[in-house]
Amino acid sequence: MSYKSFPGGVHPRDHKQFSAAASVEDMPSPARVVIHLSQHIGSPSTPIVKVGDEVKTGQLIAEASGFVSIPQHASISGKISKIDRFYHPTGIKQVAIEITSDDQDEWVQLVDEADFMNLSPSEMKERVAAAGICGMGGAGFPTVVKLSPPEDKPIDTVILNGVECEPYLTADYRLMLERGEDIIQGLKLIMKMVDARRGVIGIEANKPDAIELMQRLCAQDPALEVVPLKLKYPQGAEKQLIYAATKRKVPNAGGLPSAVGVVVQNVATAVAIYEAIRYRKPLIERVISVTGRIVKNPKNLKARIGTPYSELVDFCSGLTEPAGKYISGGPMMGFAIPNLDAPVAKGSSGLVIFDTREAHDLEEKDCLRCARCVDVCPMDLMPSLLAMNVKAKNLDMAAKLGLNDCIKCGSCAYVCPAHIRLVQWIETGKVRWAEAQRNPK
Structure with missing residues (x-):
């Protein structure tokens, strides 16, 4: 069998043995969910419910606020208990709708259209x-x-x-x-x-x-x-x-x-x-891997959108030793999060938990000019040069070098012997560049 590929890239150990053999299990309906209004690229959804309203599973609770937006639905039945800022899977607080369960899991009516x-x-x-x-x-x-x-x-x-x-x-x-x-x-x-x-x-x-x-x-x-x-x-x-x-x-x-x-x-x-x-079923649940060496029973779970990460870990029988880092998503492109308060979102493919040894931070040193980052970049960029220009606040040059073409895959940082946080510097440059375009001097 022949295998196709692309130029560049890296070969990290896949560590999939922890959960690969675990068939998908249904998570019990949680006692509360937190449904964020920004689970997607584009404009946040607009709430159409208020605190105290009762909702059914699958009921519309927030409308799309434009073409590049999506609606949100209740993933459990119960009462709207709060509309406030909660931890998002990206690690920051964003506006969300909290629903407290009535323990009935009463669904809106679905159909089965054979044609x-x-x-x-x-x-x-x-x-x-x-x-x-x-x-x-x-x-x-x-x-x-x-x-x-x-x-x-x-x-x-x-x-x-x-x-x-x-x-x-x-x-x-x-x-x-x-x-x-x-x-x-x-x-x-x-x-x-x-x-x-x-x-x-x-x-x-x-x-x-x-x-x-x-x-x-x-x-x-x-x-x-x-x-x-x-x-x-x-x-x-x-x-x-x-x-x-x-x-x-x-x-x-x-x-x-x-x-x-x-x-x-x-x-x-x-x-x-x-x-x-x-x-006509809305997207209110997804399969997510909860995995890592210290997860007692790594699993692939079908969980309701909005289920707190802490409940996923509890369902996997907890941890065998203290956690050093929680990662929402995968270790290459995911987000390090401060705790397990964040909920499952529509784009949450995994929760990876490292022990204290796996999570150690390495001291950033000066660039060695080895060009390893250039060799592995799948977008044919020069990550070290991009980072240098961002550090020097030379955003125009960084943009000319392809700043906004970076896909943030992390291949460059993975191979860097100087442990330079290349992706973080490039992302900082993207944010500063976007701000400069919105507010030109």
């Missing part, structure tokens, strides 16, 4: 938009926006991202093994909505059983194909995945996949799309 494949593309998109779906691989881009490319950018290929290249995480892997048929249904629905003739599922080489299963499910449809991919990080990054699967290169400087006739969705997003179109 769902014959709906028109516009009807399908309406259901996706109403379900509040955003990208579930981490970025959180509103899905209906991705499914509505410009008319002058025809789409011929849909790629499902089953790579899951972040170390430790196994949620998408288990989803492919356990809900492969639903993923294929979701892929076909996406293809119909964007009028694509080809569907591709990209899966990394460390998941041979998932590759075999998905190949078997695709075998009867000549429009569908599984592309095995070389084990390398960040193989699941959108532009790198497109190049590996199609050899098409998305332009830098703000280029989008639609520029090369491609739409990319995560396999978990495909399942959410299938459920939204067939059952």
Whole structure:
């Protein structure tokens, strides 16, 4: 079997052995949930409920505030107890709606539309938009926006991202093994909505059983194909995945996949799309890996959106020793968070917990000019030079060197022998550059 890939990248240990064999378990409905209004790229959702209101599971509680936005739904039944600022999975406090459970888990009425494949593309998109779906691989881009490319950018290929290249995480892997048929249904629905003739599922080489299963499910449809991919990080990054699967290169400087006739969705997003179109089910739960060496029983959990991370850890029987660091997401692109108060969001693919030895901070030293960061950068940038210009507050030069093309994969920082926090410096530069563009002197 040949494996495709992209230039650059690194080879961190995958550490997936902790939770890879753990079948998805349903988390019990929690006593309270915290539903953030910003779980996606774009404008925050607008609340349509007030404190004291009673809601059912699946009920709309916040509307989309524009095209690049999504609605939010209650993930449990109960009473709106607070609308305030709560810890977000990114580690900062943001506005959210708290719901206290009535222990009934009473749902709004769903449907089972057997003829769902014959709906028109516009009807399908309406259901996706109403379900509040955003990208579930981490970025959180509103899905209906991705499914509505410009008319002058025809789409011929849909790629499902089953790579899951972040170390430790196994949620998408288990989803492919356990809900492969639903993923294929979701892929076909996406293809119909964007009028694509080809569907591709990209899966990394460390998941041979998932590759075999998905190949078997695709075998009867000549429009569908599984592309095995070389084990390398960040193989699941959108532009790198497109190049590996199609050899098409998305332009830098703000280029989008639609520029090369491609739409990319995560396999978990495909399942959410299938459920939204067939059952009119809103996105109120997702599979998340809770893992790490000190997690007593690492698991892949189907948890309600808004469930506190602390409850996930308790359901995994707690920790075997004190934690040194909590990471929302994976260790390469996730967010270090101060505690377990943050809840599961729509883009929460994992909760990784390090012990005190794994979490040690290394002293940052001067650049050695070794160029390792340049060698591994999948975007063909010069990370050390970008960081130097940001430190010197030379943002114009940093922008010319491709500051805003950085995908924050962390490959550069991973190989840096001087332990320079390259991603943090580049992200600081992006923020300062954006502020300078909004408020020119």
